[in-house]
Amino acid sequence: MQDFLSSLVSVAFHGLAYGMILYVISVGLSVTMGLMGFANLAHGVFAMAGGYVMLTAINSQGAPFPLAVAGAFVAVALGSMVLERLLYARLYTAGELEQVLFTIGLIFMAVAVARLIYGALPQPVHLPEYMKGQLRFLGRDFPTYRVFLILFSIAIAALLWFGVERTRWGAMVRAAVDNRAMAQSVGVNTTRLFTLTFSLGSGLAALGGALGADIIAIQPTYPFEHLVYFLIVVAVGGLGTLRGPFVAALLIGVADTACKYWIPELGAFFIFAATIGILLWRPGGLYGRAAT
Amino acid sequence: MTHSGGYVADPRFRAIEWLPWLLALLCFFVAPSYLPLGSYVLTMIIFALSLDLVVGYAGIITLGHSAYFGAGAYIAGIFAARVSTEPLTGLAISTVGAGLLGLLTGVVILRTRGLALLMLTLAITSLCLEFANKATGWTGGADGLGGFAIQPILGLFKFDLFGKTAYLYCLVFLFASWWLVRRMVYSPFGASLTGIRENDVRMNAVGAPVYMRLVVSYTISAALAGLAGALLTQTTQYVGLKVLGFELSGELLVMLILGGIGRIYGAFVGPLVYLLAQDYLAKQFPEYWYFGIGMILVLVVMFVRGGILGIVDAGIAKWRGASA
Numbered sequence: 001m002q003d004f005l006s007s008l009v010s011v012a013f014h015g016l017a018y019g020m021i022l023y024v025i026s027v028g029l030s031v032t033m034g035l036m037g038f039a040n041l042a043h044g045v046f047a048m049a050g051g052y053v054m055l056t057a058i059n060s061q062g063a064p065f066p067l068a069v070a071g072a073f074v075a076v077a078l079g080s081m082v083l084e085r086l087l088y089a090r091l092y093t094a095g096e097l098e099q100v101l102f103t104i105g106l107i108f109m110a111v112a113v114a115r116l117i118y119g120a121l122p123q124p125v126h127l128p129e130y131m132k133g134q135l136r137f138l139g140r141d142f143p144t145y146r147v148f149l150i151l152f153s154i155a156i157a158a159l160l161w162f163g164v165e166r167t168r169w170g171a172m173v174r175a176a177v178d179n180r181a182m183a184q185s186v187g188v189n190t191t192r193l194f195t196l197t198f199s200l201g202s203g204l205a206a207l208g209g210a211l212g213a214d215i216i217a218i219q220p221t222y223p224f225e226h227l228v229y230f231l232i233v234v235a236v237g238g239l240g241t242l243r244g245p246f247v248a249a250l251l252i253g254v255a256d257t258a259c260k261y262w263i264p265e266l267g268a269f270f271i272f273a274a275t276i277g278i279l280l281w282r283p284g285g286l287y288g289r290a291a292t
Numbered sequence: 293m294t295h296s297g298g299y300v301a302d303p304r305f306r307a308i309e310w311l312p313w314l315l316a317l318l319c320f321f322v323a324p325s326y327l328p329l330g331s332y333v334l335t336m337i338i339f340a341l342s343l344d345l346v347v348g349y350a351g352i353i354t355l356g357h358s359a360y361f362g363a364g365a366y367i368a369g370i371f372a373a374r375v376s377t378e379p380l381t382g383l384a385i386s387t388v389g390a391g392l393l394g395l396l397t398g399v400v401i402l403r404t405r406g407l408a409l410l411m412l413t414l415a416i417t418s419l420c421l422e423f424a425n426k427a428t429g430w431t432g433g434a435d436g437l438g439g440f441a442i443q444p445i446l447g448l449f450k451f452d453l454f455g456k457t458a459y460l461y462c463l464v465f466l467f468a469s470w471w472l473v474r475r476m477v478y479s480p481f482g483a484s485l486t487g488i489r490e491n492d493v494r495m496n497a498v499g500a501p502v503y504m505r506l507v508v509s510y511t512i513s514a515a516l517a518g519l520a521g522a523l524l525t526q527t528t529q530y531v532g533l534k535v536l537g538f539e540l541s542g543e544l545l546v547m548l549i550l551g552g553i554g555r556i557y558g559a560f561v562g563p564l565v566y567l568l569a570q571d572y573l574a575k576q577f578p579e580y581w582y583f584g585i586g587m588i589l590v591l592v593v594m595f596v597r598g599g600i601l602g603i604v605d606a607g608i609a610k611w612r613g614a615s616a
Contacts, residue, residue, distance in 0.1 A: 039407060090594065096353050096406065101549055102593040104542050108586030116579040224539055228418050235411040267426050272419035276412060280400060283408040 009140065011258050017146040019253020020153035021215055025208030026233040027160065027245045028201020034177050034240020036092055036194055039099045042106035043205055043230055044223035048114065050076050050206025051218035055123045065128045072210040077203030084198045089191070107223045114220040122217035149211055156204070157246060164242055173197060177240040229256075232275045238285025247286060303478035312560050316463055320456070327455040328527075333567050334462035335523045338469045340548050340559035342516035345473055347545070348554030349482060350509045351489025352402070355541050356413030357517055359397070359420045362536035364390040364518025369531035370430055372440040379442050379461075383522050390518020391511050398510035402503060414538060421536040436532030451527070458527035465523060469516050474556060476512070485509055489554075546589055552599030561600050 029043040050072040057068035091099055127145055134141040164170035172193055175183040184190050209218070216226060233252060237244030252271060259270045282288065319330055339361055346352045367386040376382070401412040424431045431437055444450040449457045476482050484505050487495045495502050525531040534540065551562025566585075574581040596603055 033407065039410065087590070087594070094593075096410070097347065097553075098593050098597075100353060100355070100410070101545065102590055104546065105586040105589030105593065107542075108546075108582050108589065110586075112579045112581075112583035112586065115582075224542075228414060228538065231411055231414065235407060239407065265426055267422050269419065269422045269426065272415045272422060275415045276401075276419070279404065279408050279412055279415070283404040285408075 006140075007261065011261050012254060013142060013146065015254030015257035016250065017149050017253075018215055018257055019250040020150050021208050021212035022229060022233050022253050023208075023246055023249035024153050024156055024211070025205045026230045026237075026249060027157075027242065028204040029230055030234045030237060030239060030241065030245045031173070032198055032201050033234060035173060035197055038088065038092060039096055040088075040103050041100060041227060041231075042103035042110070042223065043202075044227045045107060045110040046076050046080055046202040046205040047209030047212075047226075047230075048110065048218060048220075048222040049079070050209035051213045051222070052114065052118065052123065053206070054210035055125065055213060055218060058126055059124065065131065069207065069210050072206045073203045076206030077199045080202030081195060081199040084195050088198065089194070092194070107227075110223055111220050114222075118220070120220055122219040123213070125213045125218075127214065145214060149215075152211065156207070157242075161242055169193075169196070228272075232271070234285075236275055236278050236285055238282075238288025241287045244285055244287035309557075312557070313467065316466075320459060320463075324454060324456070327459045329567070329571055331455055331458045331462045331527045332524070333564055334459070334466050335520045335527070336544070336547065336563040336567060337560055338462075338466050338520035338523065339517055339544060340551070340563050341469055341473050341556070342513040342520065343544055343548055344553065344556065344559045345476070345513040345516070346510055347548065348558070349477060349489060350485045350506055351492075352506060352510065353410055354413040355410060355538060355545075356415070356417035357513075357544060358536050358538075358540040359413075359417040360390040360394050360514035360517035361521040361524075361540065361544075362417070362420055362424065363393050363514075364521030365525045365531045365535040366424060366431055366437070366521075367518070368522035368525040369437040369440075372442060372526070372529075373437055377440055377443045379445050379526050382442075382526065383465075383519065386522030386525075387515050387519040390521065391515030393518075394514020395507070395511040398507045398514070402506045402510060413541075417537055417541060421533065424533055424536055431531075434533060436530055438530040440529060442526050442529060451529075455527070462523050462527060465519060469519065470556070472512075473516070476509075477556065481505070481508075546585060549589065549592055550599055552601035555598075555601055558599055558601050565600065 025047045026043075028046075029040060032038055032040050032043070053072040053075050054068040057063040057071050058065065063071065087102070091102055131145045131148060133144050135144050135147050136142075164173060172183065172188045175186075175188060176190055176193060180190060209216070209222075216222070229252065233245050233248045236252070237246070237248030255274065256268065256271050259266055259268070263270075278286065316330075316334070319326065323330075339357075342360075343354075343357050346354060346357070364386040367389040368382045371382045371385055397416055401409060401416070404412060425433055427433075442451055445457065445461060449461075451457050451461075477485075484495065484500050487500065488502050488505060492502050521535055524535065547562040547566040548559055549562070550566055551560065551564075552558030570581065573584070592599060598605065
C-alpha cells in the first residue's frame with residue numbers, strides 16, 4: 001500500500017511536469033489554429049529550435065541558464081515572425097491540404113538543418129547546480145528542476161490567462177477567433193494581430209522546448225516524433241481556448257506517464273485510443289466551440 | 293489547389309496513357325539491375341494511387357494512410373510466417389483485411405471534418421504503429437518480421453534473386469489497380485466524389501449520399517493501400533515498423549504532390565521521381581536530400597500547385613498557344 005501510494009505520488013508528479021511542458025509548447029498551436037485556422041504541423045520545429053538555442057547558449061557559450069532560456073524565447077519569436085510574414089501569411093486563405101503540405105515541408109527542412117549542424121544524437125543537457133538537487137516536501141523528495149518546471153508553467157498559464165481575458169490584445173484575439181471578418185470591420189488590424197500572436201505562440205513553444213529539454217530530448221527527429229502529442233493536446237482540448245489545452249495537456253501528461261509506468265507493454269496505445277474516443281465523442285474537443 | 297481530373301475530363305483512352313506501361317516493360321529488359329528498386333517504385337505507385345483516390349478525388353485530407361499500407365504489409369507477413377507462404381492467398385487476405393480496417397475506421401472517422409478528421413487519421417496510424425511495436429509476439433516489434441520464403445506464384449513463377457518475378461508481379465497488380473481507379477474516377481461515382489470534394493454541402497443538398505460515398509471510396513482506397521503493403525512484404529520477404537506511422541504518410545503525400553494531385557498519373561510520376569532521386573541522392577547527401585525535399589514541397593505549394601504534371605500541362609498549353 002505504501003509502495004502504491006508512493007508510486008502514485010511519483011506518477012502524478014512526473015505526469016504533471018510532463019503535462020505542463022506539453023501545455024507550454026502546445027498552447028501557441030491552439031491559438032494559431034483557432035485564430036487563423038491554420039493547420040500548422042511545423043509547430044514542433046519552434047519547440048526544437050528553442051531547445052537548440054538554449055543548449056547551444058549553455059554548452060558552447062557558457063551562458064547562464066535564465067539568460068539562455070530567455071534567449072531561446074526571443075530568438076524563436078523573432079524568427080517565427082519573419083517566417084509568418086514571408087510564408088505563412090500567404091497561405092491563410094489556402095486549403096487545409098496546402099497548409100499541411102507546406103508545414104510538412106518546413107519540418108523536413110528543419111530536421112535536415114538540425115542534423116547538419118548538431119548531428120543525429122540528442123543534445124546533452126547541463127542544468128545549473130541550483131536546479132539539480134531535491135526539494136523535501138511532506139516527507140518526500142522531489143527533483144528541484146521539475147518543481148521549478150511546474151511552478152514556472154503555472155505562472156505562464158496564469159499570465160496567458162490574464163493576457164487573453166483582461167487586456168486589450170486579448171480582447172482582440174478573442175474577437176478575431178469568434179468572427180474574423182467582424183473583428184476586422186470594427187477596426188482590429190488582424191494582420192498585425194496574427195503576426196504578433198503567431199510569434200508569441202512560437203516563442204512559447206520555444207520556451208517549452210528549452211525548459212523541457214530534460215524531459216523531451218532535443219534531437220533532429222523531434223518535430224516528427226512529438227507532433228502527434230502536440231496535436232492531440234490541441235485537438236482534445238479544443239481550438240482557440242486557453243482552458244482546453246491546459247486540461248488536455250494535464251490529462252495526457254498524467255495518463256501517458258501512468259501508462260508507461262504501470263502498463264509499459266501498452267505504451268502510448270492508450271493515449272491514442274483515448275484521443276480517438278474523445279474526438280468521436282466531441283469532434284471540436286473538450287472545450288471547443290461548435291465543431292469546426 | 294487546382295484539380296484538373298474528374299468527371300469533366302474525356303474518359304476515352306489517350307495514346308499517351310500506354311506510355312507508363314511501355315516504359316515499365318522497357319525497364320524490365322533494359323535495366324535489370326534496377327529491378328528491386330523498380331518493384332519498390334511500383335508498390336509505392338499503387339499506394340500513391342490509393343491516396344490520390346481519397347485526397348485528390350474525394351478531398352479527404354489524411355495523414356494516416358500508412359495505417360492501411362502497414363496493415364496489409366503486416367497481415368501478409370504474419371500470414372506468411374504462420375499460415376502459408378502461398379503469395380496470392382496472402383495478397384487477397386491482406387487486401388481484404390486492410391479494406392476491412394478501412395471500412396471500420398472510415399465509418400467512424402468520416403463523420404468528422406477538418407482538424408478533427410486530420411487528427412483522427414493521424415491517431416489511427418500512430419495507434420497501429422504502437423500496436424505493431426508492442427505486439428512483439430505477432431509482429432516481431434522493432435526487429436520486424438522476416439525469415440519466410442514466399443512460394444512460387446501459382447506454383448510456376450519462382451521469386452528469383454534478381455527480382456524479375458517480383459517486378460512483373462507488382463506490375464500486374466499495379467495495372468489492375470490503375471484500371472480500377474481509372475474506371476472509378478471516370479464513372480458517375482467518381483463524379484460524385486469530385487462533387488463532394490468541391491462542395492459537400494451542395495452535394496448533400498442535391499441528394500447525393502455523401503457519407504456513403506466517402507466511406508466506400510475510403511474503403512476501396514484502404515484495400516489498395518493494403519495491397520501495396522502486402523506486395524512490399526512479399527517481394528522483400530520482410531516487414532518492419534517503417535510501414536506505419538506519420539512519416540510514411542507524410543512522405544507519400546509528398547510524392548503525390550510532387551507528381552500532381554487528383555490526376556491519376558501524378559501518382560505514377562511522383563513516386564518514380566522521388567524514389568529515383570532518393571536512391572541517388574539520399575545515400576550521398578542525406579541532410580541535403582531532406583532539405584531539398586522540404587524546399588521543393590514549400591515551393592510546390594507556393595508556386596506550382598499542379599506538381600510536375602501541372603508544369604507539363606502548362607508547358608504544352610503554352611507551346612500550343614504559341615504555335616497556333
